[in-house]
Every structure is written in structure tokens, then in C-alpha cells.
Amino acid sequence: MTRVSTNDEFTDYLTLVDIHAGNVLPEKKSFLDRALFWIRNHLLVLIVVALPTGLATVYYGAIASDQYLSETRFVVRSPNRNAAGLLSGFLQSTGFVRAQDDSYVVMEFIESRAAAGDMAEHGGLREILSRPEADFLTRFPAPWGKPTGEALYQHYLDFVTIETDSGGGVTTLRVRAFRPEDAQTLAQALLDRAEMLINRLNDRARQDAVRFARIEVADSEKRLRDLQKSLTDFRNKVAMVDPSKQSASMFEMIAKLSDDVAQNKAQLASLIEQTPQSPQIQSMRSTIDAKEQQIIEERARIVGDDASMAPLIAEYEQLLLQRELGMRMLESSATSLENAKLEAQRQQLYLERIVNPNRPDYAMYPKRIKSILMIFALCFAVFWIARFFRNQIYDHSET
Structure with missing residues (x-):
């Protein structure tokens, strides 16, 4: 009988354990475990x-929710500006040109809080944006917001867009709403407000032009009245209506006296030659001397010191020149006033509709x-x- 050693028995046991362990199948995982494993990965x-x-x-x-789009197109034109571009050339050929700067004014107004407030007060903007057809994310007010004016304005900007083509000057206004009639109504109301804005700009321009022209006329009239008063005061001071006419009469007197002196001198020379002992010779000499002295005095009254007529004539002519200039300024101001009145009768800016707001029959938004x-x-x-x-x-x- 063969005896097995202790070491050989332990080795055989380990071998059997390894064989058994190798034949054990891995535990099968559940569907939930596999799902969680896939989710983690x-x-x-x-x-x-x-x-x-x-x-x-x-x-x-x-x-x-479905959103309906209403679109309108218009152009702001003016008869007083230079044109550029194809459409502007067409407008210029008809006597009008586009006013691009004023188109931007209309854009700024439509995108302003004033327009949103006006639509809320007169256009039913709150009701339009709060229709029951609207979903909870696009309805006003938002679930996380409050029905304030600022929130309404921000909501308004999401549904109203406006842009201007810099090349042709055509402005396009697009309005979205949850009902077709609401989109058309809101677009029409905004277009009407834009026309009212243009009319206010026209009225303001007319009133300013006429007002400034009337102020200029009033200033010219006051200036002319002051000049006329200065002229009257001068006449009262010198006790003359027209120093120029007065000096002219004095020149005529000097001329007449000079003729008399020349004639008397000729007569005196003839008398001395014919009758040197005539008693009239001394009398004629006295007459000539008196007339020559009178000529000297009259000339001194016209020209000489500050009391002569020459400074008075210069001052008088200066007053006349100022009055003439004042009258011309008054005439020019009156002409400007008449032109301003005529210009005020013409409309300077026009909002011409190219496409009226349409009533949509198909929801363009959202682009799902x-x-x-x-x-x-x-x-x-x-x-x-x-x-x-x-x-x-x-x-x-x-x-």
C-alpha cells in the first residue's frame, strides 16, 4: 500500500479548486444595469x-403656436434733396427724391418705447400679444416675467422688425401675431403712426420757417422805425427838412451873386473908361464889395468849420443811406416771409406706400x-x- 504524502494532497486540492473556478460562468447582468452602464458612458x-x-x-x-406675418413696404421722399440709386432716380424723374435720413427717423420711432406705448394705449398691443392661441413661452407676459411696460416693450421688439434698404431707400416693416387680422391691424396702426410722425415733422418745419421769417420782418420793421426816428430828430435839431436841398439853394445864391459881381465889374470897367469922374463909380464898387463879401459868407456857411453845412449834409446822407438799407432789408424779409408761407403750403416729406399691410392666410412662423x-x-x-x-x-x- 502506497502512502500519499501531505504535500501531494495539498497540491491536488489546489489543482481541483482552480479547475472548479475556471468552470464557473460569470453572473449575467440585468437590463437595468446595462442601461445605467450605457447612460454613464x-x-x-x-x-x-x-x-x-x-x-x-x-x-x-x-x-x-402658429405666428402670422404681415408685411408692408414704403418709402419716405422729399422734393428738396439729391437722389442716388435706381429707385431714387425714378422718384427724381417724377419731381421727388427719397429722404433716407427721414426713413431712419421712422425706423427709430417704430423701434422706440413711444411706439410700443402708443400701440398699447390705442392699438390693443397687450391683447394682441396675450391671445389664448399663444403658447406659454411666447405669450405676454412670460411665465417668469411681470406685465410691466418694459417687458411689453421687449416683447414688442420680438414681434416687430423694420429695416431700410440703403441702396433703394425702401423700408420694410414686418409684424407677427397669433392671428392674421392682428398682424394686419398692428402693421396698419404702425404705418399710420409713421405717417403722423412725418406730418408732425412737416408741421414743425412749416411753423419754424414762418416763425423765423416773421421774427426777421419784425426786427427789420423795428430797425427801420428807429432809423426814421433818428432822421426826424436830426431834422428837428438842425431845423431843416433836407440839408442837401438847403445847400443847393445856397449854391444857387452864390452862383447868382457871382454873376451879378461879374456883371457889375464889367459895368464898372466900362464906366471908368467912359466917365472916370462919375459919382456912380464909388457906389458900384461898394455894391461889388458887398456882394463878394456875401459870397464869402455863403461859402463859409456851406463848407468850413463844424457849424457849416458840410458836416450836416454828411450826417444827413448817412441817415438816408441807413434808412435805404433798412427799407431793403424790410423788403427782403417780407419776401422771405411770403416765400416761407408759400413753402409751408407744400408738403416737404411724403410717406409713400409701396405695399399695404397684407392679411396672411398661412402661418410663416415658427420655422419648426x-x-x-x-x-x-x-x-x-x-x-x-x-x-x-x-x-x-x-x-x-x-x-
Whole structure:
């Protein structure tokens, strides 16, 4: 009988244990475990791509409300400006050109809080944006917001867009609403307010032009009255109506006296030659001397010191010149006033409608498939960026 050693028995036991362990099948995992394992491995793509895209699909596919678009086009034109562009050339050929700066004024007004407030007060903007057809995300007020004026204005900007073509000057206004008639009504109301704005600009321009012209006329009349008063005061001071005419009569007297002196001198020379002892010779000499003295005095009254007629004539002519200039300024101001009145009768700016607001019969918004695809593309791009950074972090941590 052969005896087995203790070491050989232990070795055989270990061999049997290994064989048994190798024949044991691995435990089969449940479906829930496999699902959780797959979710853990794909958690990033589920959160970044699948969840937002799924929510967008549910919202745009079953929740988002239809929105109807009403569109109108117009141009602001003026008869007093230079034109550029094809449409402007056409308008210029008809006597009018586009006023692009004023088109931007209309744009700023429609996009302003004043327009939103006016629509809320007179156009039923709150009711239009709060229709029961609207979904909870696009209805006013938003679930997380309050029905304030600022919130209404921000909501208004989401439904109203306006843009101007810088090349042709055509302005396009687009209005969205949850009902076709609401979109058309709101677009029509905004267009009417734009026309009222243009009319106010015209009225203001007319009133300013006429007012400034009347002020200029009043200033010219006052200036002319002051000049006329200065002329009257001068006449009262010198006790003469017209120093120029007075000096003219004095010149005529000097001329007459000079003729008399010359005639008397001729007579005196003839008398001395014929009758040297005549008693009339001395009398004639006295007469000549008196007339010559009178001529000297009359000339001194016309020209000489400050009391002579020459300074008075210069001052008088200066007053006459100022009055003439004042009269011409008054005539020019009166002409400007008449022109301003005539210009005020013409409308300087026109809002010409090219396309009236239409009533849509098909919901143009939201762009459901396009919106879902855009959200998917955006989320997919974010996923790849996040995955790239995650891999970079893992690679650096392993090194």
C-alpha cells in the first residue's frame, strides 16, 4: 500500500479548486444595469445633444403656436434733396427724391418705447400679444416675467422688425401675431403712426420757417422805425427838412451873386473908361464889395468849420443811406416771409406706400424643422467642443 504524502494532497486540492473556478460562468447582468452602464458612458451626449434636441422637438412639434406675418413696404421722399440709386432716380424723374435720413427717423420711432406705448394705449398691443392661441413661452407676459411696460416693450421688439434698404431707400416693416387680422391691424396702426410722425415733422418745419421769417420782418420793421426816428430828430435839431436841398439853394445864391459881381465889374470897367469922374463909380464898387463879401459868407456857411453845412449834409446822407438799407432789408424779409408761407403750403416729406399691410392666410412662423435642426447643430457643436476639452484634460492627467 502506497502512502500519499501531505504535500501531494495539498497540491491536488489546489489543482481541483482552480479547475472548479475556471468552470464557473460569470453572473449575467440585468437590463437595468446595462442601461445605467450605457447612460454613464454616454452621459455627455445625452445632456448636451439629446435632451435639448428632444425638448426642442416637443416644443416646436406640439407646443409652439402658429405666428402670422404681415408685411408692408414704403418709402419716405422729399422734393428738396439729391437722389442716388435706381429707385431714387425714378422718384427724381417724377419731381421727388427719397429722404433716407427721414426713413431712419421712422425706423427709430417704430423701434422706440413711444411706439410700443402708443400701440398699447390705442392699438390693443397687450391683447394682441396675450391671445389664448399663444403658447406659454411666447405669450405676454412670460411665465417668469411681470406685465410691466418694459417687458411689453421687449416683447414688442420680438414681434416687430423694420429695416431700410440703403441702396433703394425702401423700408420694410414686418409684424407677427397669433392671428392674421392682428398682424394686419398692428402693421396698419404702425404705418399710420409713421405717417403722423412725418406730418408732425412737416408741421414743425412749416411753423419754424414762418416763425423765423416773421421774427426777421419784425426786427427789420423795428430797425427801420428807429432809423426814421433818428432822421426826424436830426431834422428837428438842425431845423431843416433836407440839408442837401438847403445847400443847393445856397449854391444857387452864390452862383447868382457871382454873376451879378461879374456883371457889375464889367459895368464898372466900362464906366471908368467912359466917365472916370462919375459919382456912380464909388457906389458900384461898394455894391461889388458887398456882394463878394456875401459870397464869402455863403461859402463859409456851406463848407468850413463844424457849424457849416458840410458836416450836416454828411450826417444827413448817412441817415438816408441807413434808412435805404433798412427799407431793403424790410423788403427782403417780407419776401422771405411770403416765400416761407408759400413753402409751408407744400408738403416737404411724403410717406409713400409701396405695399399695404397684407392679411396672411398661412402661418410663416415658427420655422419648426429649421429651428429643430439649428438647435441640434448647435448642441452637437457644443458636444464636440466639450468632448475635446475633456479628452485633453484626461490626457494631461495621465501624463
